[in-house]
Amino acid sequence: MGQGTPGPSSGEEAAALRAVFPRDPELFAEFFPERRRFRLCGRVLRIAEHHGPRLGPAGAVWEAALSLCRFLGEQNLELAGRRVLELGAGTGIVGIFAAMLGAGGAEVTLTDRPPALPQLRDNVRRNFPGGAGGPRVRALRWGRDQRRFPPKFHLILGSDIVYDPRAFAPLLGTLRHLVVPPAQALLSARLRGGDAGTSRFFRQMLPPFFRVQLLRREPDGDIEIYAVTPRHGGGVPLDQERGARPVLGSLTGGWGGPEGGN
Secondary structure, X not given: OOOOOOOOOHHHHHHHHHHHOOOOOOOOOOOOOEEEEEEEOOEEEEEEEOOOOOOHHHHOOOHHHHHHHHHHHHOOOOOOOOEXXXXXXXXXXXXXXXXXXXXXXXXXXXXXXXXXXXXXXXXXXXXXXXXXXXXXXXXXXXXXXXXXXXXXXXXXXXXXXXXXXXXXXXXXXXXXXXXXXXXXXXXXXXXXXXXXXXXXXXXXXXXXXXXXXXXXXOOOOOEEEEEEEEOOOOOOOHHHOOOOOOOOOOOOOOOOOOOOOO
């Protein structure tokens, strides 16, 4: 208690104790994270989730992240020698999975706000205990830090990062900086009931600057995966660079998938 601060009343003290010791299943979750194992496309990922107010959504693995991992695994990707960056990585599960697909030969960078970085580093250590082949971890606040990242990446990943309309403009600016030829982005998103914001981002905000293609809609209909490529400058599909075998296939078409049109 700071000097000069009056002591609490009995009611205030009781309220303080309830705040410290709530009857809540997430008690001490910040200090004792939930450790989970995910088996995805024959690979096992060990991820610690820190539920609680400090990290908020960044502390958990969301279904859209698992959908994007499964999609990447099903494409028989060749990521060795590629530079990959994950935006809003949270637990890092997507970027860690991409590093595994690259068999240690991919250069993967996980990014998020500074409070999420200790969790990211912890999960990288869990899956790459020797450090070799593991992703880098760096802070990237959308709309503020993107200039610190030269636009030299082949693949930008993001899972369930399109949900807060207040972040749409900074995210768009970050994508415009990073997704330049030969880069392309793969973004998965959950379409939450009653919220048209996510659809607006993909259908209205991105198309003036990017080609946007709907690659997959999950059977329940509320998770979608999009390819985003530069509209101007002709993004080079990864499978056409240096004669490599197909990585993502041609993603340069216009609006596609179940919706059709452009």
